Amino acid sequence: MAYASVKRYKTLVRQRVEEGDFPALAVDLLKAEPSTKGYWGQEWDELVDLLRGLPGEVRQRLGNALAEQYHSAEAGPLARRGALVLIGIISRGLSEDLLSAERLQELDQLGRERYFWDSSRLEVLAEQELAVGRPLAPAVVAVFRRSALDTYRSGDLRELVRKLPETVPVPNVGEEWAERAMADAEGPAWRALLAHAAGATASKPSPAWDQRAEGLIGALGTDRVRTTVLPWLGLVGRPRTFELERGQYEPDVNSAYDPYNANALRGLAWLLSLLPPHPDTARALGALVVTSLKKVAGMGPRNPKVANAGVIALARIDSEAALAELARLATRITYKATAKIVDTALEDRATALGLSREEIEELAVPAYGLTEVGHVEHRLGDVTARIEVHGTRAVLGWRSAAGKPVKSVPVAVKRDFADELKELKAAVKDIDKMLTAQSERLDRQFLARRTWSHDTWRERYLDHPLVGTLARRLLWTVDGTTVGYADGALRTLTDDPVDGGSEVTLWHPVGREPAEIVAWRDWLERHEITQPFKQAHREVYLLTDAERATDTYSNRFAAHILRQHQFNSLAANRGWRNRMRLMVDDSAPPAVRELPQWGLRAEYWIEGDGEEYGVDTTDSGSYVRLRTDQVRFYPVDAPENSAHCCGGEYTMWLRDGADPVDPLPLSSIPPLVLSEVLRDVDLFVGVASVGNDPTWQDGGPGGRFREYWSSYGFGELNQSAETRRALLERLIPRLAIADRCTLEGRFLHVKGERHTYKIHLGSGNILRTPNDQYLCIVPKATVGGPQAGYLPYEGDRTLAVILSKAMLLAKDTEITDPTILSQL
Structure with missing residues (x-):
């Protein structure tokens, strides 16, 4: 609204007041609404001051006139909201509480929104409620808090939030973790701790913040704070307890964090770093980092600031478990800003210990209680618990006093060893996560140009209780001799044991003779060793x-x-x-x-x-x-x-x-370098190409990708698919459906009772007789390979899809899925 218009309305207000024509004044003020679209911005401050300065009797009459206009047939939603705001502006000191029910209804609707426009002056509605002695609903408090976080909000809104009574919830309602916190945190000491956490608005805690936090923790006890707060973090990221309204083009605000509560989460992470180190704390902080970086449609990561706070907290904890979480996160985090903080934390730890970054990552891997490579036993009364690593998974098993396997957790263990059982289950989860992280780290070592002294390598890799389960399934070069681990020792191709050595590197097929590569594949198969990722079967990309x-x-x-x-x-x-x-x-x-x-x-x-x-x-x-x-x-x-x-x-x-x-x-x-870079790019194409989508037979939007989809989905094989073909040649004879399968060119041919099918070895797409008609079968997101016996490496999802489809189509008369049957 231009200043000239404001000046005109100020003159009009004085004129209508002198005339005593308050109905007309109410109409005049509400007519201004189309110009302002209901936003009583800073240009209107002079007019607002004028209205508030009117005598009480005048304001009362104007309020009554505005109330009448609120209920008039001509008033639209913005005009009615404008009437409520105007009444709020002039209501200070008035005896009559005008439109209280309507105001409550407006506030109730407001509580379903994430923010509101600052210039709408809706804080006056809350001020009215507080002035008449009614508390604000928790959802309404939440929207005012969220809105006040905006740097450009008016001082009136921030002042309203500052003077909210101490009885309002801390933190905001609407998130499961927050409501659990409010239920658990009874009493002034807990409220003070939560309020201090909610004030964590800086990028990292200051000495003054830490000092205040330590005092609050001391009043409650460190163990009590840890055991109370950690379950809250386990609920972070769950669906909201009530959804906020979302505009057509707005991001998915209901999957994001409440920004006020996000500050509280940052503060809680920092608080936990002040407690005595505990493995549960490190686990919870690591999980908080990962959860906070999950993507939200239209927004990106949920809340990188909370993720950063979790990393900072881990970096401040001097424990093996915290360092292990940092090392694990270094392999998992892809968000650049948070990854940089993780890198800095690991670099700082390495510098403090006089080590390289690579060495600190190696030393950061804990054993998680494993006493030998891949397993450990615990005696719990008459029962023996055994954790064993199978591939990249840890399994918790049980044996009775007689040594017989027990399928489920014995009742006596649940009753008498509840804490030990909890820790065993936590260790299994930790091992699973760390195995995945270490497998990915090892897969990246081909380009790291790493060499190890023999003794260091044995300690950190071959004989490490956890990493050893991966290292013993890989090929290494010791002083120029390629070796693998089998039957309790390092062995050559001819199974001769190799003892000692000076320098160790990770073996790669580039530069090796084809006969040597095939021989090592045979050696792995003979010893039934499944590699954690492709190494002996790794694709090699030579210059064309x-x-x-x-x-x-x-x-x-x-x-x-x-x-x-x-x-x-x-x-x-x-x-x-x-x-x-x-x-x-x-x-x-x-x-x-x-x-x-x-x-x-x-x-x-x-x-x-x-x-x-x-x-x-x-x-x-x-x-x-x-x-x-x-x-x-x-x-x-x-x-x-x-x-x-x-x-x-x-x-x-x-x-x-x-x-x-x-x-x-x-x-x-x-x-x-050329081979590994091109292998990465082949992976990007092989996984992310729209040609892999079995539902894109129509060519996608407008059919413009039909030609590409056909040429990719059934075209020449890339290097990965050629590797897959070579493996299937050895694998198919062992399958139960071997007599129904043949490999021809780019396809695995499967003979069913209804049709013969051709499965493309690159995309997994299917053609069937007659006339190579396309058959659409969409695999499950978590498809697993069939029981095909020994596989030489893990991680090829397309291979698992192809084998699963072959098993299904070989018995096509047993198919019951109506979507597939309609195509047969």
């Missing part, structure tokens, strides 16, 4: 004639259509840096993997696909799909390339007169 011709770039994985969000997650998990492409006028660098040990930077050029907002993008504007282009290599310190998010030529961004740097010839890239 086409790449020699292009010289400085590879088109091997160009012209693919990838699901952007899936690609982004995969890239982050493999150590690549990438920015999501939005349908906006902006540029972004390619997906990048920096290899400082080699002085190199790998780039995968990508661009957003599509032009229709809402069809080719999410509601938040990020592209649903990407188009792929070249892979290039540069010196690690070369200026960065960038291109428009919607597509276009990549150009090098030069600063301060820097000269452009040419891409490096592919022939100059070490074969190991």
